[in-house]
Amino acid sequence: MDDARKASPHAAVVKVGQVLAQLKIAPSPRNYELIFEAMSGENPDLAAEILALGHQPPQAHLDEIGMRHKLPGHLSLVIDATRAQAAQTIQALDQPLSDSLTVRDQLGQQLHRFLDRLDRDPVAGMSEFADEARALRRMVAQLRDKEERVARALDETAQALDAFNTGIAEARRMALRDSLTGLPNRMALSVKLASVFAHDDQRRxxxxxxxxxxxxxxxxxxAGRPAAEQALRLVANCMREMVKRDDFIARNATDVFALVVFNVTESNALSIASRIKEKIEALPALPGVSGAGPLTVTGGVAVSTHAQHATHLLAQAEVALKNVRADTPGGILACTPALSASLIRTYAAHVVRNSASA
Known part of the structure; x- marks a missing residue:
């Protein structure tokens, strides 16, 4: 499959749509995500699994692939499946509880009959009394057995529900985490940027x-894909070592990392980006990799004071990166008013309206 991440946003959507049409897959948001991930080249196993399904694959099989690979858009399916399993586990308690209550009721009725008989005939024969006592003893033993089963079932259910809760928490964590570097992913970055604009009176x-x-x-x-992945992990570790506790790092795309820092000016941000660039470009070559040039870093910077909302801020940084890549590879560029105005031609309408009024 083609490398969708190298295309422009519009071109990538068109390519994904074409593949969906060719494979006769419904153009739902989560299927777009699934095919985009397959086309990105980052997950060859996922791509192979989709291709193995052939044309017009069942939606359930596509969803299984998305859930197995923990794609963010499939998180709701994982949670729904976990909830269904939890409901089945709770329903499984119904029979043991019902059996226990039935035996308890029977024992109560037997005791009442026994006491009534004693009231009516206090001098009943010893053999009759012994028969009644044995029957009561058997019912007490049955009740104890049923209640022990209920106790075990309750304990197993509690453990299962704990496991389900852990599974949901892990699914949520994985949905916001890049599996290769361990950094937050693009979705987590979106959440972080949204929090920047969440409270106007407390905005940093x-x-x-x-x-x-x-x-x-x-x-x-x-040196092969594993070497490139190792290089990405080295870059991620390098960035971790250079940022402060309140800073936020994410892997935003195949070869793009995002850094959010607070209470800084545009000049400060450019200086920080330059220092990180120097550190990454000074990383030693990987063992066994010969002939490949050193890593280089190109950066785009945007500041929240010039943005209307989170999507606008991300768009400004992306357009700055796009332009510096084209004009001065290896440079660092802050988004200018002219670049921000160019968003009118390249980004979605809701971004256009806000950037045009800025």
Whole structure:
């Protein structure tokens, strides 16, 4: 499948739509996500599983693939499936509880009959009394057995529900985490940026830096995909070591990392991006990788004071990165008013309206 991440946003959507049509897959949002992930080249196993389904694959099989690979858009399916399992587990308690209550009722009725008989005939024969006592003893034993089963079932249900809760929490965590680097992913970045604009009265100035790492393709060609993945992990670790506790790092795309820092000016943000660039470009070559050039970093920067909302801020950083990639690869560029105005031609309408009025 083609590398969808290298295309422009509009072109990527068109390519995904074409593949959906070719495979006769319904154009739902989660199917768009699934096919985009397959086309990105980041998950060859996922792509192979989809291709193995052939034309017009059942939606249930596609959903299973998305859930198995923990795609963010399939998180709701994982949670729904877990809830259904939890409901079945709770329903399984119904029979043991019902059996226990039935025996309890029978024992109560037997006791009442026994006491009534004693009241009517206090001098009943010893053999009759012994028969009644044995019957009561058997019912008490049955009740004890049923209640022990209920206790075990309750304990097993509690453990199962704990496991379900853990599974849901893990699914949510994985939906916001990049599996290769362990960093937050693009969805987590969106959540973080939204929080920047959540409260106008408590808003902190934030700068968003998008840092594109060049040279990874050469590493992959020279030493294979595992070497390129190792290089990405080294870059992620390098960034972790350089940021402060309140800063936020995410892997935003195949070769793009995002950094959100607070209470800084545009000039500060450019300086931070330059220091990170120098550190990454100074990383030693991977063992066994010869012929590949050093890693390079190109960056786009945007500041929240010039943005109307989270999507606008991300769009500004992306357009800055796009332009510096085209004009000065290896440079760092802050979004200018002219670049922000260019969003009218390249981004969605709701971004256009806000950026045009800025």
């Amino acid at each position: 100035t934030a700068a968003l830096m998008l840092l594109s790492v060049g040279g990874l393709r050469d590493v992959a060609l020279q």
